[in-house]
Amino acid sequence: MSQPDRNAPYLLGHDIGGTKLAVTVADRNGKILRKIRRPTEAERGPQAVVASLVDMSREAMARAALSPAKLAGVGVSCGGPLDTETGVVYAPPNLPGWDEVPLKAWLESALSLPVFVENDANASALAEWSFGAGRGCRHMVYMTMSTGIGGGIILDGQLYRGPNDTAGEVGHMTIVENGPVCGCGKRGCLEALCSGPSIARRAREKAQAAPGSRMVDLAGGDPARITAETVMDAARQDDPAAREIVDETARYMAVGLGNIVNILNPEVIVIGTILVKAQDLLLEPIRAYLRRETWPRVFDTVRVVPAGLGDEVGDLAAIAVIRQAVQSEGSN
Numbered sequence: 001m002s003q004p005d006r007n008a009p010y011l012l013g014h015d016i017g018g019t020k021l022a023v024t025v026a027d028r029n030g031k032i033l034r035k036i037r038r039p040t041e042a043e044r045g046p047q048a049v050v051a052s053l054v055d056m057s058r059e060a061m062a063r064a065a066l067s068p069a070k071l072a073g074v075g076v077s078c079g080g081p082l083d084t085e086t087g088v089v090y091a092p093p094n095l096p097g098w099d100e101v102p103l104k105a106w107l108e109s110a111l112s113l114p115v116f117v118e119n120d121a122n123a124s125a126l127a128e129w130s131f132g133a134g135r136g137c138r139h140m141v142y143m144t145m146s147t148g149i150g151g152g153i154i155l156d157g158q159l160y161r162g163p164n165d166t167a168g169e170v171g172h173m174t175i176v177e178n179g180p181v182c183g184c185g186k187r188g189c190l191e192a193l194c195s196g197p198s199i200a201r202r203a204r205e206k207a208q209a210a211p212g213s214r215m216v217d218l219a220g221g222d223p224a225r226i227t228a229e230t231v232m233d234a235a236r237q238d239d240p241a242a243r244e245i246v247d248e249t250a251r252y253m254a255v256g257l258g259n260i261v262n263i264l265n266p267e268v269i270v271i272g273t274i275l276v277k278a279q280d281l282l283l284e285p286i287r288a289y290l291r292r293e294t295w296p297r298v299f300d301t302v303r304v305v306p307a308g309l310g311d312e313v314g315d316l317a318a319i320a321v322i323r324q325a326v327q328s329e330g331s332n
Helices: 046-063 103-111 120-131 190-194 196-209 214-218 228-236 240-264 279-293 310-331
Strands: 010-016 020-027 032-039 071-078 088-090 099-102 115-119 140-143 151-155 158-160 268-271 303-306
Touching (some): 010 046, 010 310, 020 046, 020 310, 032 046, 032 310, 046 103, 071 103, 071 120, 088 103, 103 115, 115 120, 115 310, 120 140, 120 151, 120 158, 120 310, 190 240, 196 214, 196 228, 196 240, 228 279, 240 279, 279 303
Parallel strands (some): 010 071
Antiparallel strands (some): 010 020, 020 032, 140 151, 151 158
16 A cells, blocks of 8 residues: 555544544544544454444545545554554454454555554554644653553654564563562563552552541442542542552652653653543652652653543544654655
8 A cells, every 4th residue: 555645634543442443534733523433342353343444434534525535544543462564463452353453454455545553552652742741842751541551652753662563561660579460470560550450459458457448438338349539539538548559659650750761861751541630649749759769860851741632542542643654754
């Protein structure tokens, strides 16, 4: 398939999640013209999901009154592992049955447009860098802080993928030797300490040792129902156990961020999801602990900020992928 059309004014984005598909039409500045969402229904298999994306794309173009000639190409944000060169997706955990799916080839054949496939964390990094909290900088690290902790790295104005598209796995640096088991199989990873489920697990353990915690009240009296959101709500009500969990989380995050900052010296670290919702509780403690973990000259350079795109990050992640492809083509 040909390279993206540098002169076409509009972009098409596909966001593929385990439960939701989204197709977005936007301009080069990230202004969304049309957006269509449907359930993924991944159990139908990859070919059926791709057929849905094709139908949604045609519907989005029709609603925006655009012909394919007005589109530079298609950007795809999808869970990995995947190969960005070939556009083949290799068994993402949230897409059962997607084993060596030639996603790029299938979409290009159906839509007759160039397609660019990117890992969803990297695509979100591109979105925040292009349209959100990282706009205007040249060196940025983006981190998700939700069910897991993932990331994407922008160095000198370019997305850094590594030789096999696995760079940016910031959630799997070891923070506590012999710490809790992570989903990756290691112990003491940042994700095993600071993801939403990990915060909830630590909180449930603490609540059992601290009867009368507000966290249990907010969970309807059942410690098993405590979530990360429960912890943050209880901390805002000055519950001692919840405040301790929040402080631990900030300290662990700062250790991880300190490793990143000392190695990469970024201008900005953008953190999404939990930090956005609980920045009143987490942001200043993270910054305070980070000062202890970094050299003063490095600390004075970096800003730690909440992500700026909110619920639009998935839609704009896919748009940012094709926008970056267009710009890269233009610089060659």
